[in-house]
Amino acid sequence: MARALINVPATAKKGEVIEIKTMIAHVMETGYRIGVTGKPIPRDIIDRFVCTYNGEEIFSAELFPAISANPFISFFTVATESGTLSFAWTDQHGQTQVQTAQIVVE
Amino acid sequence: MTDGGDGSLPRHAATAAAGLGLVVVLLAGAWTAVLAVEIPLNQRKSGSEFISPDTRAMQDDDTENPGMLSVLDGEALWKEKAGVTQKSCADCHGEAAVSMKAVAARYPAFMPALGRPVDLEQRINLSRVADQKSAALPFESKDLLALTAYIARQSRGMPIAVEENAQSKPFIEAGREIFERRQGQLDLSCAQCHDDNWGKRLAGGLVPQAHPTGYPIYRLEWQELGSLQRRLRGCMSAVRATPYEYGAPELVNLEFYLMWRARGMTMETPAVRP
Numbered sequence: 406m407a408r409a410l411i412n413v414p415a416t417a418k419k420g421e422v423i424e425i426k427t428m429i430a431h432v433m434e435t436g437y438r439i440g441v442t443g444k445p446i447p448r449d450i451i452d453r454f455v456c457t458y459n460g461e462e463i464f465s466a467e468l469f470p471a472i473s474a475n476p477f478i479s480f481f482t483v484a485t486e487s488g489t490l491s492f493a494w495t496d497q498h499g500q501t502q503v504q505t506a507q508i509v510v511e
Numbered sequence: 512m513t514d515g516g517d518g519s520l521p522r523h524a525a526t527a528a529a530g531l532g533l534v535v536v537l538l539a540g541a542w543t544a545v546l547a548v549e550i551p552l553n554q555r556k557s558g559s560e561f562i563s564p565d566t567r568a569m570q571d572d573d574t575e576n577p578g579m580l581s582v583l584d585g586e587a588l589w590k591e592k593a594g595v596t597q598k599s600c601a602d603c604h605g606e607a608a609v610s611m612k613a614v615a616a617r618y619p620a621f622m623p624a625l626g627r628p629v630d631l632e633q634r635i636n637l638s639r640v641a642d643q644k645s646a647a648l649p650f651e652s653k654d655l656l657a658l659t660a661y662i663a664r665q666s667r668g669m670p671i672a673v674e675e676n677a678q679s680k681p682f683i684e685a686g687r688e689i690f691e692r693r694q695g696q697l698d699l700s701c702a703q704c705h706d707d708n709w710g711k712r713l714a715g716g717l718v719p720q721a722h723p724t725g726y727p728i729y730r731l732e733w734q735e736l737g738s739l740q741r742r743l744r745g746c747m748s749a750v751r752a753t754p755y756e757y758g759a760p761e762l763v764n765l766e767f768y769l770m771w772r773a774r775g776m777t778m779e780t781p782a783v784r785p
Contacts, residue, residue: 410583475580
């Protein structure tokens, strides 16, 4: 399991616009580079990211080879209710890593 | 024309021209000798003062700094049992926040038992081999960088304080000699860029003063964490010199001199650089 850093405010006021920051350790190998053996290094990228807020999708992104290693994605949402934010990164092989964060909305 | 008609200069003119060439060469030599002076202590700037505000913001926010991914890996490794003794770093050293505080700011350090200085990566491997009875981690491996970053992170905000004494001085001086020596096909010394021409542009980037305040660094160009030795080897390739091998005493001496040169400056590990 790759290491991920998630920054979600622990508490927020109802209706407040909050910033969410995520970063996951991944090589994001483009497939265009040549290794020391002279053979191309096979492409290995995360191609989808989805964030759900209490089960509802609030943000998603498609990722491509031009995106850097350890992709950092930040976005905004409105704090509506207390609950769980779930983050899912899916790589080109279909493997998904999910991580969650709690938020208390007052 | 005063020549004999074959297009060549008369003998005395050729001698004069050669003499003039020699003077120019000598002047060029004198020029470097005069300009290659150390940066006054109060004019030193960390590499983080030469980077864009965006990159600086990335470094300063732990949730944006990609180097923190390695720091967290290092924290896990710190607690992982390894080697024949099945001991973790934590089993002997306890909480890194306490036992490793300000340690990285003192490296490279002279090891009396070896009679030479070692850098932080080498020190970690010495303990892995001697205390954990485990294999040394290869230079630039993910795990060695992660452990180094985790340990160095415990010195963030603290002043660099390598020990200068009778034993370490010759090695620091040997490092200075390498820093000031012209090398490679470009015939450039480290000092010519980083002492004499810092703050000017080299292609798109600013030439920094080469203070190793934040190693291991996350370099955006590398897309990963890397050691000071990797950075030094990169610069040597750039002047088209043959880089010293990882772990070579010359590289450690150079690291030692650079940390001495940055004495008192603030540790930033894990720093982010372009």
